Amino acid sequence: MAIILKNANILTEEGNLKQVDMKIDEGKIIQIAEKIDEEAEQFDIQGKFVSAGFIDLHVHLREPGGEHKETIATGTLAAAKGGFTTVAAMPNTMPVPDSVERMENLQKRINETANVRVLPYASITIGQKGKELTDFEGLKKAGAFAFTDDGVGVQSAGMMYEAMKLAAKNGYSIVAHCEDNSLVYSGYVHDGEFAKKNRLKGIPSVSESVHIARDVLLAEASGCHYHVCHISTKESVRVVRDAKRAGINVTCEVSPHHLLLCDEDMKAIDSNYKMNPPLRSKEDRDALIEGLLDGTIDFIATDHAPHTAEEKSKGIELAPFGIVGLETAFPLLYTNFVEKNVCSLKQLIEWLTIKPSKIFKLNLGQLKEGAIADLTVIDLHHEEEINPETFVSKGKNTPFSGWKCKGWPVLTIAGGQIVWKKGEGQS
Ligand SMILES: NC(=O)N[C@@H](CC(=O)O)C(=O)O
Numbered sequence: 001m002a003i004i005l006k007n008a009n010i011l012t013e014e015g016n017l018k019q020v021d022m023k024i025d026e027g028k029i030i031q032i033a034e035k036i037d038e039e040a041e042q043f044d045i046q047g048k049f050v051s052a053g054f055i056d057l058h059v060h061l062r063e064p065g066g067e068h069k070e071t072i073a074t075g076t077l078a079a080a081k082g083g084f085t086t087v088a089a090m091p092n093t094m095p096v097p098d099s100v101e102r103m104e105n106l107q108k109r110i111n112e113t114a115n116v117r118v119l120p121y122a123s124i125t126i127g128q129k130g131k132e133l134t135d136f137e138g139l140k141k142a143g144a145f146a147f148t149d150d151g152v153g154v155q156s157a158g159m160m161y162e163a164m165k166l167a168a169k170n171g172y173s174i175v176a177h178c179e180d181n182s183l184v185y186s187g188y189v190h191d192g193e194f195a196k197k198n199r200l201k202g203i204p205s206v207s208e209s210v211h212i213a214r215d216v217l218l219a220e221a222s223g224c225h226y227h228v229c230h231i232s233t234k235e236s237v238r239v240v241r242d243a244k245r246a247g248i249n250v251t252c253e254v255s256p257h258h259l260l261l262c263d264e265d266m267k268a269i270d271s272n273y274k275m276n277p278p279l280r281s282k283e284d285r286d287a288l289i290e291g292l293l294d295g296t297i298d299f300i301a302t303d304h305a306p307h308t309a310e311e312k313s314k315g316i317e318l319a320p321f322g323i324v325g326l327e328t329a330f331p332l333l334y335t336n337f338v339e340k341n342v343c344s345l346k347q348l349i350e351w352l353t354i355k356p357s358k359i360f361k362l363n364l365g366q367l368k369e370g371a372i373a374d375l376t377v378i379d380l381h382h383e384e385e386i387n388p389e390t391f392v393s394k395g396k397n398t399p400f401s402g403w404k405c406k407g408w409p410v411l412t413i414a415g416g417q418i419v420w421k422k423g424e425g426q427s
């Protein structure tokens, strides 16, 4: 049955807002016009903003094996609540999707329980141990979206080169968590002023940038598409910028927390500020913003990494790395970037929709007639504090508790189905 969204404000090419009606049927956007008056279920959304559904190519859904932290069902409900209609799931699960059988099993779970589209990553190496490549072709046929060992860096340059050559041959993407373990020194916060002041063990910036520098050269030599996860340092931004100038097929993402926080913003030595890579210096954060604005950084991904309260209460040194992000990404970025004129609404929407879609050839992320009806309705005016108690994710681990934000999604439609509506279900 068709749905008509009445009085939706959508972005024009020029980045202005214009009011339209939209007709959705059989999972597609059938019509966008000034007025549509037909017999159908109508939702008057009263001038609220409508965007193509957001795409997050970096989330941890934890299933299988980590269901106490998150499941495919809860993680994708959190996605829907945050306005995301497509998420790519990282393979650092137990077991790792490193064989055709495991990938098929994961696909089955996704088909049975996901609330939004889930694109599963397969691992680059067996068990993410960095020793032996997985069956790329078999995994791709079984539905792997791309290949990554996120959670750990591929330590050996030789192993990464083999992975890239295989990926290049078949047109696959290599997505990399960049971290040289020999440069981490058991750190758990950024190796900078904050670490020094508080006598905490620091993770040097070079642990990330050295891997990126290595990998862009390997990407050049192999000719594969190489994508950098959660870029966090100014040196990393410079390396990617230079590599792009040299014509290397490299792209990268940044997470909201690295754009909005730096190490000195840590109000306390609190493990809700602990993630990998860590919150770096203010100069690093500024370089990330500059890199995003000049196109060095291609898009935004949350790195939604839920952990239990119990795990996170172990103190900064022992607690696991990671924070949740799906339910707060848009309100945080809208309030702190768009409202403060750091970027335009159109730019922010592009970083969350069309940019990731184009790079990974998803054919999603655009509001147009004939497109799959993935969309999110957002209240740009209502202000509310971030309250982890209201999260539908099992993970409540966020450093943004208490931040006042506008830009809350109120209705999310994925493939023409309503997957989230404010006030229905939990919170
Ligand atoms: N980002 C994190 O701090 N943690 C991630 C792992 C990762 O993204 O590398 C996790 O799986 O918890």
Ligand SMILES: [Zn+2]
Pocket (backbone or CB within 6 Å): 150, 151, 152, 177, 229, 230, 276, 277
């Ligand atoms: Zn990672």
Ligand SMILES: [Zn+2]
Pocket (backbone or CB within 6 Å): 058, 059, 060, 090, 150, 151, 303, 305
């Ligand atoms: Zn991650």
